[in-house]
Amino acid sequence: MNSPQLVTDIAAIIAMSAPLVFATMGIYITERAGVINLSVDGAMLLAGMAGFAVALLTSSVVLGFLAASVVGALVAALVAFLGISLRLSQTAVGFVLALLCTDLSSFLGNPYVQQTGPAVAAFPVPGLRDLPVLGRLFFQHDMVIYTSMVIVPLIAWWVYRTRSGLILRGLGERPEALFARGVDVIRARYMAVILGGVLIGIAGAAYTLDLKQGWTYRHIAGTGWIALAIVIFGAWRPWRVLFGCYLFALLQTLASRLQDNTWQIPTQVLQVAPFVIMIVVLAVVNTLGSAEMQTRLQRLPTGLQRILRYITSPAPAALGQPFEQQ
Amino acid sequence: MNVTIRSHMTTIVALGTALLVTAVLLLTSSSDVLHAFAILFWGALTSPSRIADMVMLMSPLLLCAIGLSVSFSAGQYNLGIEGQMTVGGVAAMGLLRMYAEGQAPYLYWLFAIIAGMLMGLVWALLVAALKRYTHVSEIFAGLGLNFVALGASLYLVFGPWKRPGVASMSGTEPLADILWLPTLTGTRLAWLTPIIALVALVVVWRILRQSHWGLQVRACGLSPLASTRMGIPATRRTFQAMALCGALAGLAGALQIIGVYHALVPNVASGIGLMGLLVALLVRADIRFVPVVAFFFAIITSGSIQLPLSLSIDSSISGVLQGLIVLAVIVSRALTKEGQS
Numbered sequence: 004m005n006s007p008q009l010v011t012d013i014a015a016i017i018a019m020s021a022p023l024v025f026a027t028m029g030i031y032i033t034e035r036a037g038v039i040n041l042s043v044d045g046a047m048l049l050a051g052m053a054g055f056a057v058a059l060l061t062s063s064v065v066l067g068f069l070a071a072s073v074v075g076a077l078v079a080a081l082v083a084f085l086g087i088s089l090r091l092s093q094t095a096v097g098f099v100l101a102l103l104c105t106d107l108s109s110f111l112g113n114p115y116v117q118q119t120g121p122a123v124a125a126f127p128v129p130g131l132r133d134l135p136v137l138g139r140l141f142f143q144h145d146m147v148i149y150t151s152m153v154i155v156p157l158i159a160w161w162v163y164r165t166r167s168g169l170i171l172r173g174l175g176e177r178p179e180a181l182f183a184r185g186v187d188v189i190r191a192r193y194m195a196v197i198l199g200g201v202l203i204g205i206a207g208a209a210y211t212l213d214l215k216q217g218w219t220y221r222h223i224a225g226t227g228w229i230a231l232a233i234v235i236f237g238a239w240r241p242w243r244v245l246f247g248c249y250l251f252a253l254l255q256t257l258a259s260r261l262q263d264n265t266w267q268i269p270t271q272v273l274q275v276a277p278f279v280i281m282i283v284v285l286a287v288v289n290t291l292g293s294a295e296m297q298t299r300l301q302r303l304p305t306g307l308q309r310i311l312r313y314i315t316s317p318a319p320a321a322l323g324q325p326f327e328q329q
Numbered sequence: 330m331n332v333t334i335r336s337h338m339t340t341i342v343a344l345g346t347a348l349l350v351t352a353v354l355l356l357t358s359s360s361d362v363l364h365a366f367a368i369l370f371w372g373a374l375t376s377p378s379r380i381a382d383m384v385m386l387m388s389p390l391l392l393c394a395i396g397l398s399v400s401f402s403a404g405q406y407n408l409g410i411e412g413q414m415t416v417g418g419v420a421a422m423g424l425l426r427m428y429a430e431g432q433a434p435y436l437y438w439l440f441a442i443i444a445g446m447l448m449g450l451v452w453a454l455l456v457a458a459l460k461r462y463t464h465v466s467e468i469f470a471g472l473g474l475n476f477v478a479l480g481a482s483l484y485l486v487f488g489p490w491k492r493p494g495v496a497s498m499s500g501t502e503p504l505a506d507i508l509w510l511p512t513l514t515g516t517r518l519a520w521l522t523p524i525i526a527l528v529a530l531v532v533v534w535r536i537l538r539q540s541h542w543g544l545q546v547r548a549c550g551l552s553p554l555a556s557t558r559m560g561i562p563a564t565r566r567t568f569q570a571m572a573l574c575g576a577l578a579g580l581a582g583a584l585q586i587i588g589v590y591h592a593l594v595p596n597v598a599s600g601i602g603l604m605g606l607l608v609a610l611l612v613r614a615d616i617r618f619v620p621v622v623a624f625f626f627a628i629i630t631s632g633s634i635q636l637p638l639s640l641s642i643d644s645s646i647s648g649v650l651q652g653l654i655v656l657a658v659i660v661s662r663a664l665t666k667e668g669q670s
Contacts (some may be wrong), residue, residue: 041468089663093467094406095610096659097502102603103652109645110354225476232469275480282473286463293464 008271010139018144020252021151022047022209022223026230027237027244028158031200033079034239035162036195037175037321039227041097043105043203044227046078051207055218057122058208067121068208075204078104083196087189090325101227109220113116116219123147123213147213151258171195175319178326186324204256206230221224231283236289239319292317331620339665343657351650359640366470368639369647373631379631380478385589386601387627388522389414389581392476393605394623395526395533398616401609402537402548404568408580409471410602412478413452417445418597419482419585425504426490434507442583449579450572452478457571462566483595489594502591510588519588525620527620529577534616546570578602604630607655 026047033040040046052072058067078100086093123145141152162168168189175183178188192313210223232252237244252279289295291311300311347367358667373383393410400407407413421441428437452474492500510519519607527657537543546566553563554577590597604626613616633647 024647085660085663089660091659091663096656098406098408099607099610099652099659102607103649103656106648107354107646108653110643110649112355112647113358113643119584145414228469228472232473235466272480273485274483277476278473278476278480282459282470283470285465286459289464290462 010136011258014140014143016249016252016256017140017152018148019214019255020248021148022040022206022214022232023226023230023248024154024206024291025202026076026206027233027248028241029075029199029206030231030234031173031199031237031241032158032202033196033199033241034177034234034322035319036172036192036199037173037178037319037324038080038083038196038328039093039323040079040196040199040203041094041231042078042082042100042104042227043097043231044224045101045108046200046203046208047207047227048108048205048223049078049111049231050074050106050204051211051223052115052218054204055120056112056115056209058185058212059085059115062121064121064123064212067212070204071208072201073203075200075207077099077199077200077276079196079203080193082200083193085198086327093323098216105224112218112220113119117217120217121212122216135155145213147209150233150322155241156244158183162241165177166192172319175321182326182328183216187328189328199265203227217305226300230280230284236281236284236288237319238292238317239272251281254280336662336665340500340658340663344654344663346505347650347653347657348493350653351646355646356640359641359642365636365642365646367560368635369629369632369650372635373628378516379646381513381518383631384523385518385628386642387600387623388526388587388607390605390627391523391526391623392529392577392581392584392604393531394416394608394612394619395616396574397605397609397617399537399546399570399577400453400574400614401535401613402543402547402550403567404461404553405467405567405571405574406606407456407471407574408468408606409453409456410605411600412475413449413578414582414585414598414602415475415478415482415596416669417582418586418593419478419485419582420444420448420579421583422490422593424487425508425587428508430505435507438510441587442580444587445579445583446576447579447581449460449577451575451576453571453575454577456575457568461567464542466500468570469497473600479596482593482597483514486593486595494497497594500590500594503592504587505506508587510584513586517589519584522584525580525584529580530616530620533573533577537616542566542569544569568595604651607651609656611655 030040030043053074054067054071057063059068061067076238080094082096082100087098097224123144124143128142128149132138136140144256162167162171169185173186174188174192178192181191182188187199197208209222210226211218215222229251233247234244237247255274258274258276291300300308303311352362353365355365371380375429382599393414396408397407419442424441425437428434456467456470456472459465460467471636472617478555486498486501487496510521512518513520537546545556545561547562548559548567549563549566553567556566557563581601586593605623608619608622608626611622629647629650633644636642636644636646
């Protein structure tokens with residue numbers, strides 16, 4: 004276990020990103036289907052609380068994760084019903100549900116505050132764990148973290164290489180075209196939003212049963228909003244979203260590492276640095292992606308244009324718009 | 330049936346549903362649901378000091394909700410309101426720290442309030458500019474700036490403005506007694522705060538509902554494109570609406586410092602801005618109902634503080650009830666609209 008500090012740090016970053024990876028992938032699927040689910044922050048808290056409570060009462064981590072994904076799916080189904088079927092403002096509904104679920108998690112979670120409960124067991128992969136450097140980086144974690152590492156390639160493959168993935172992208176880009184081809188747009192959107200909700204629920208449990216191992220009031224409040232911002236930062240592309248998750252965790256690690264530094268930068272300044280960087284990056288990416296900028300960029304050499312186009316891929320065209328099925 | 334009567338009926342059904350769900354939730358932690366409701370709806374009014382505490386919560390809530398009705402009218406979800414309140418408090422504290430013995434405190438109150446409003450205004454304009462010029466959604470720009478504002482106030486509480494010797498979450502060194510806003514005898518309520526909030530309500534209501542400016546702001550909210558075609562400077566009106574909201578939030582933050590905390594605490598806003606967003610969502614742009622809803626929400630929230638002690642129920646049930654009410658009402662609106670067509 005005598006690995007250099009850098010390797011330990013990178014392994015820690017991979018581990019602490021796991022919940023964010025699940026949450027961002029859930030949001031990614033939801034938004035690819037053209038629906039905005041702003042309730043993530045509250046849904047994660049509620050699902051995390053439910054997951055912890057169930058795991059504590061049944062002494063089963065698996066049942067805890069199951070409960071969390073059911074809660075995540077239920078909140079998402081409510082968002083889908085109000086936003087897709089009743090065509091309410093998805094922003095308003097999501098925001099109210101975010102606050103509501105947060106308070107609900109505090110209220111229902113009251114008996115479980117700071118209890119010691121079960122947690123996901125470490126599971127070093129036999130054989131691979133002893134590899135130099137790589138073993139420490141990738142193979143000395145637990146099942147939740149391993150899943151977070153493979154889920155992104157899986158989802159990328161699904162979205163870009165399968166027929167149902169094509170339908171998912173169509174839901175967010177041109178739902179009327181899908182409808183003309185006989186796809187039940189509303190049903191398909193429901194399914195995508197609920198699947199996204201399952202992943203958001205798992206993200207909550209990944210905090211309470213793995214990364215933070217326990218439950219207190221609002222202890223992960225804020226992470227849902229960060230996850231929503233990371234998906235925009237990642238321009239709705241799975242690999243870039245994953246990069247965003249790791250980047251955010253890296254910045255947080257740097258912040259805590261630089262506390263006892265010689266530069267005398269106050270902790271609080273370092274803790275908000277990721278948010279400032281996130282806003283700046285969003286601003287740069289969105290400015291470059293705007294229509295007026297795109298016309299100006301056409302004078303640049305083609306190679307450069309291609310790079311810029313990669314950086315600034317746009318949001319799904321039908322994002323947040325209800326679909327009227329005739 | 331008459332459309333107005335029908336919409337009132339659906340609102341009542343919606344409120345009933347919200348209460349029913351809350352009752353079921355209360356059953357999970359206490360058998361005495363009626364007693365719990367009595368505390369929620371009446372507990373805040375049972376003694377003069379409790380009423381004073383409720384008004385202390387209602388005043389900043391009112392200021393935030395008024396501001397948010399303006400930004401909502403312009404079609405903006407100003408989730409950055411908490412940060413705008415926080416920087417308002419920071420600016421006010423910065424000014425009050427310059428007080429030297431023997432000077433007139435009211436001048437400092439005035440300047441602290443102005444500083445707070447200006448700082449809140451700048452923070453809101455930052456959100457508006459990020460949205461207009463860099464296409465960052467006001468939701469994420471606002472939330473990001475909330476974290477930045479919180480970081481700044483934490484830095485000041487634990488760094489340059491900390492109490493001599495001990496830095497603590499309870500805040501900076503308290504202000505000199507003479508700088509505290511005078512309170513009603515026997516209570517903690519600084520009476521100037523609710524008066525300022527009510528004046529702001531009347532002024533903003535008149536501006537929004539009865540001026541040409543207000544009409545243009547509402548037009549921008551309904552359709553920025555159409556209003557631009559009609560010659561309304563949509564960008565400028567949106568910026569002005571956000572600035573007004575930020576200034577009112579900054580005012581609320583400054584008043585929390587001179588009237589409530591008498592020091593800079595890490596979290597000046599403490600969720601009041603978010604509650605204001607719920608109020609604004611409930612009344613939409615109709616600012617006349619803001620005081621009614623703010624009053625009601627303040628009663629529930631203050632009342633719920635007694636729940637843990639008398640019935641050992643977690644006080645967060647007040648937030649649950651408020652969220653359920655807003656959700657039920659916006660759903661009922663959609664259903665009535667659907668029924669008409």
